[in-house]
Amino acid sequence: MTDGQIVALYWDRDQRAVAESEKAYGAYCRTVAENILHDREDAEECVNDTWLRAWDSIPPQRPDSLKHFLAKVTRNLAFDRWKAASAQKRGGGETALILDELAECVESGADVEKEYAAKELGAAVNRFVSGLPRREGDLFLRRYFYAEPVGEIARRYDMTENAVTTALFRTRKKLKIHLEQEGFLP
Amino acid sequence: MTKELLFESMEYLDDALLERSEKNKDVIRTRWGKWLAAAACLCLVLAGAYGLPRLLRTGGDPRPVGPFPSGVQGVPPTTTDEDPSATCQVAVHFNPITQPPETANFVALSGRALTGEERSALLPASPEGTWMDDLKALEVNSWVELFGWGEPYQVRLRFRDKEGLRVDLALRDASSPYASYGMFYPVTPEKFLTTQVEGVEVTGYRYTFEETGDTMLWATFERDGVAYWFTALGDADTAKTVQAYIEGMVLWYLSYPVTVDLGAYAN
Numbered sequence: 001m002t003d004g005q006i007v008a009l010y011w012d013r014d015q016r017a018v019a020e021s022e023k024a025y026g027a028y029c030r031t032v033a034e035n036i037l038h039d040r041e042d043a044e045e046c047v048n049d050t051w052l053r054a055w056d057s058i059p060p061q062r063p064d065s066l067k068h069f070l071a072k073v074t075r076n077l078a079f080d081r082w083k084a085a086s087a088q089k090r091g092g093g094e095t096a097l098i099l100d101e102l103a104e105c106v107e108s109g110a111d112v113e114k115e116y117a118a119k120e121l122g123a124a125v126n127r128f129v130s131g132l133p134r135r136e137g138d139l140f141l142r143r144y145f146y147a148e149p150v151g152e153i154a155r156r157y158d159m160t161e162n163a164v165t166t167a168l169f170r171t172r173k174k175l176k177i178h179l180e181q182e183g184f185l186p
Numbered sequence: 187m188t189k190e191l192l193f194e195s196m197e198y199l200d201d202a203l204l205e206r207s208e209k210n211k212d213v214i215r216t217r218w219g220k221w222l223a224a225a226a227c228l229c230l231v232l233a234g235a236y237g238l239p240r241l242l243r244t245g246g247d248p249r250p251v252g253p254f255p256s257g258v259q260g261v262p263p264t265t266t267d268e269d270p271s272a273t274c275q276v277a278v279h280f281n282p283i284t285q286p287p288e289t290a291n292f293v294a295l296s297g298r299a300l301t302g303e304e305r306s307a308l309l310p311a312s313p314e315g316t317w318m319d320d321l322k323a324l325e326v327n328s329w330v331e332l333f334g335w336g337e338p339y340q341v342r343l344r345f346r347d348k349e350g351l352r353v354d355l356a357l358r359d360a361s362s363p364y365a366s367y368g369m370f371y372p373v374t375p376e377k378f379l380t381t382q383v384e385g386v387e388v389t390g391y392r393y394t395f396e397e398t399g400d401t402m403l404w405a406t407f408e409r410d411g412v413a414y415w416f417t418a419l420g421d422a423d424t425a426k427t428v429q430a431y432i433e434g435m436v437l438w439y440l441s442y443p444v445t446v447d448l449g450a451y452a453n
Contacts, residue, residue: 065201072197079194103189118191122198129203133337133449135361138207145196145204163361166411184187 003066010058017058018051025067029074035147036078036095037085046081050074075145094149101168102144105176106185121184128178132171139164140171300328300341304451308343308357310442330451338448340415345431353418353431355439357446360413379405379433381440388436390416392429401425405436412446414439 001020009017029050033043050073063069082095129137135157142148142156150168154161179185300308305328327344340358379390390405403425404417416435420428 065205068201068204071204076194076197083190099189099193102192106187106189106192118195119198121187121191122195125192125195126199126203129199133452134206136449137203139361141199141203141207144193145199146207159361163411167359167361170411179187 003063007058007062007066010055011062018055021051021054021066021070025070028067029070032071032074032146033078035149036075036082038093038095042081042085043078046078047074049077053077075147095147098144098147101172104172105179107176124179124182124184125175127182128175132174136167136171139167140175143168297329297331300330304328304330304341305343308341308444308446310438310444330448332452336452338451341446341448341451345435347431349424349427351418351420351424351428351431353416353428353435355435356415356417357444358413358415359446359448360408360411378403378429379436381433381437386440388440390429390432390436392425394425401428403429403432405432407436407440409440409443410445412443 001024003024006017006020006024009020026047029047030043033046033050034040037043037046050070053073054070057073061069079095086096129140132140139153139157142153143150148156150161150164153159154164157164159167176185305326308328309326325346327346328342330341331339333339340356342357343355344352345355346352376392376394377389378392379388381388386407386409388405388407390403393402401420402417403420404415406413406415408414414436416432418428418432
């Protein structure tokens with residue numbers, strides 16, 4: 001079944017939409033959730049929540065790419081769960097490491113911290129990734145969108161872990177400069 | 187702004203970018219790809235048996251000869267300060283792994299000379315008493331090589347002394363997946379240099395070709411994500427001098443690494 005057909009099921013309030021979504025993207029969404037949560041049971045619950053969220057959101061939404069719509073929903077839900085677990089000291093691990101890496105991009109010597117809307121910031125990050133050479137951008141996305149471990153990325157691109165780490169380090173430095181230039185950092 | 191917000195903001199990334207990262211063909215570049223690369227190298231070695239002697243007899247001219255397609259128009263002048271319009275086809279590299287497929291595994295590289303400023307950035311300042319003093323007596327050509335589709339591949343500095351002896355330094359992104367295969371004979375490498383500076387280990391190799399006695403020397407190391415490749419061709423009489431140049435350059439660049447952002451050289 002195509003994405004368009006599955007979305008049509010959601011719009012028709014046909015419950016087969018969930019089964020078809022699970023069939024097409026269940027494993028994919030579970031991977032996204034597991035990368036963040038590192039717990040199979042939590043990831044499973046998270047994916048179930050994804051179908052519920054999709055059911056509530058479509059309609060009115062009509063995503064162009066159902067796959068990435070579901071991935072983003074899963075990622076958000078997983079991250080919320082991770083933060084809750086983290087507050088109870090059950091978090092940590094790879095996701096904490098990824099956040100620490102991203103912290104390098106937002107650290108500022110200034111005393112005044114300004115808050116920005118995620119959407120506004122996301123648009124800036126989107127411009128940044130779009131302007132990167134393809135491979136560099138892809139590495140960035142695998143790490144910071146999909147939260148993949150460095151070892152997994154290295155296997156995916158047939159690189160050494162050291163080379164991946166170095167490439168990501170350089171990209172983070174560029175992102176920080178980009179955010180400064182766009183006025184997100186003083 | 188917090189790191190959490192930055193992580194969450196990626197929810198707004200374009201689907202097309204995410205899709206692209208999933209469609210990367212490198213994902214399937216696994217052991218089969220390596221075997222294919224090895225097979226391709228073998229073909230190249232066989233081809234080199236025809237082309238290399240000609241290459242060496244032409245005084246070390248790096249331009250491909252023999253069965254390789256070639257659109258080489260020569261090396262650009264020292265900098266674009268001298269000729270702002272300087273461009274050239276500098277090489278044709280055999281690349282068995284990467285795209286685009288329509289080029290049938292041969293990826294034509296085009297190039298342009300560096301600006302004076304770009305070139306200076308690749309030549310660390312020299313205190314007295316180093317090999318860099320000799321730079322005053324060296325001719326230095328420099329250019330960036332780009333794939334046929336416009337992506338920068340490497341920057342190259344070519345040092346040539348008064349006698350015409352030459353050492354090339356190519357600076358690449360160490361994480362680049364693109365392989366470059368020169369015209370190598372299947373010779374047993376002989377080490378001429380083993381050194382370690384601040385944890386970076388370097389080994390230099392010398393290949394001597396039995397037929398002509400000519401020599402190919404190379405040394406390489408990685409630092410801060412940049413791969414440094416030093417290469418030179420010489421005959422039996424000049425090998426020692428060329429080797430000394432390489433040793434000097436290796437030690438110099440190990441001590442004074444340069445910053446190379448290949449993306450900045452894109453057309």
